[in-house]
Amino acid sequence: MxxxxxxxxxxxxxxxxxxxxxxxxxxxxxxxxxxxxxxxxxxxxxxxxxxxxxxxxxxxxxxxxxxxxxxxxxxxxxxxxxxxxxxxxxxxxxxxxxxxxxxxxxxxxxxxxxxxxxAGRRFGNALAELGTKTAHDRVTHLRRDGEGYRINGRKFYSTGSLYAQRIPTSVVDEQGVQQLAFVPRDSAGLTVIDDWTGFGQRTTGSGSVVFEDVFVAAEDVIPFQSAFERPTPVGPLAQILHAAIDTGIARAAYEDALHFVRTRTRPWIDSGIEKAVDDPLTLKSIGHLSIRLSATEALLERAGEFLDRAQADTNADSVAAASIAVAEVRAISTEISLAAGSTLFELAGSQATLAEHGLDRHWRNARVHTLHDPVRWKYHAVGNYYLNDENPPLRGTI
The missing domain is CATH 1.10.540.10 (Acyl-CoA dehydrogenase/oxidase, N-terminal domain)
Structure with missing residues (x-):
């Protein structure tokens, strides 16, 4: 290594x-x-x-x-x-x-x-696979070999692995149980392919990782499936970070919208005003965005507090409450990141579409990242929790 x-x-x-x-x-x-x-x-x-x-x-x-x-x-x-x-x-x-x-x-x-x-090492990931029945099915295989194991399979959406020193990899052992193998990046038979072509999040390196009889020491294999067979904060921890990414994208788009309208946008002829910043319809749109963004940031902080409590006292109720708080901010952060990236152009005008400004990256980044898991199921989980007292599933996607 x-x-x-x-x-x-x-x-x-x-x-x-x-x-x-x-x-x-x-x-x-x-x-x-x-x-x-x-x-x-x-x-x-x-x-x-x-x-x-x-x-x-x-x-x-x-x-x-x-x-x-x-x-x-x-x-x-x-x-x-x-x-x-x-x-x-x-x-x-x-x-x-x-x-x-x-x-x-x-x-x-x-x-x-x-x-x-x-000491400075970065961990990537090799979790998701293409071609399985659902996004959560895994076929990458782990088999015993002496004092360690061998891994064979192919992964995609491997964000960070292109830059990592270790690649935590979800594998299915010979008993059909998922494990997480922390595989050294320079292992023989391991190939990281920079084939990510998404139109947003373009430099995440979220491409392929191929394992061809890759050896991993037994000490580098950690139980994985059991983290979702009992209440743990693993799922909501993953999800709050996704919400934080979307919130950051939204804030960047919002700030760029403010700057562009202040410095470049011209008032619409029918408004009868001298400066775009005085346009009442623009002011309404900015106000609408600002309120929703502030709400998103507040919900993000609140979700972190729920997650802190779940880590300090982990049980079915605390993990469910944290999962729902995170689902709430995941839902609104998805919507505000997309809305901010789109409204930016509505308010800034045609000049904002010029390539030299690069403002399209906010919407592209939001659109790609928010597809990580469907926001419509966040609303389902939240509604089922409050109306029917149903705890969400024990996994990392609500």
Missing amino acids: SQFSPRVAVISSDEQALIVASDLAEDFKRDSQLRDRERRLPLPELEVFSRSGLWGISVPKEYGGAGVSNVTLAKVTQLIAEADASLGQIPQNHFYALEVLRVNGNEAQKRRLYAEVL
């Missing part, structure tokens, strides 16, 4: 994490439009991102990390996604894998893998 990144900071508090994220976001925003337009992979930015210590902020305090709240983790994700939506998404499954490790790993695995993260 490749060497650790040099001079990695260790963040020690929530406050420090937010300050570092805000500073990085300013830097990442500078060339985000160019990276999107040219599909320039953010390799230098990721090195800075890793060395900042932000990839280790969810490592529990007892293992040397900051153990930040989920309110802070979501806010950090939102800040980075606002600056560059792809950079905001790349660590999502890294944090997800760390939560699986927290709830299902043994002490030796936690000590070793958390130490790698604090």
Whole structure:
């Protein structure tokens, strides 16, 4: 495996994490439009991102990390996604894998893998597969080989794996049970293919990972399926990060709309006014967006608080409450990210469509990322919870 990144900071508090994220976001925003337009992979930015210590902020305090709240983790994700939506998404499954490790790993695995993260290693993911009956079915196979295992299969939507030192991979063992294998990126027979062609989130590296008789040590395999056979915070943790990404995209589109209307947009001839910022219909639209965005950010913080409680006291009720709070913000963040990206053009006018402004990236990023799982099922889960006292399914997609 490749060497650790040099001079990695260790963040020690929530406050420090937010300050570092805000500073990085300013830097990442500078060339985000160019990276999107040219599909320039953010390799230098990721090195800075890793060395900042932000990839280790969810490592529990007892293992040397900051153990930040989920309110802070979501806010950090939102800040980075606002600056560059792809950079905001790349660590999502890294944090997800760390939560699986927290709830299902043994002490030796936690000590070793958390130490790698604090030293600067990035975890990717190889979870989803194409061609299965549902998006949750898996056929990538894990078979015993001496003191370890061999993996064979092919994955897609492998966000972050192009940039990772380890690739947590969902596999089905010989008993038909899903495990999570933390496979070193440089393992023989493992191939990461940069074949992601989505029209949004263009630099997430969400392409293919191929396993051809790849060896993985037994100590690098962690139970996975059991994280969804009992109440755990794994599912809502994954989902709150998706909501934070969408909220960041929405905030970026909203801020660009404000800037463009203030500096470039001309008033409509029938309005009888001198400046676009005085157009009453524009003011109404901006107000409508602003209120919904503020509501989304408030719900994101609230969901983090519910998730914090579920991690501190994990039971069926606390996990269900956290899952519903996260589903609520997932629903509204989906809608506001799409609305902000679209309304931007309605208010800014034809000039805003020129390629040199790159404003289309906000809607493209939102449209691609919000397809991760269908928002219509969020409303179903929320309604069923409040009306029928039905807890949501124990999985990561509501």
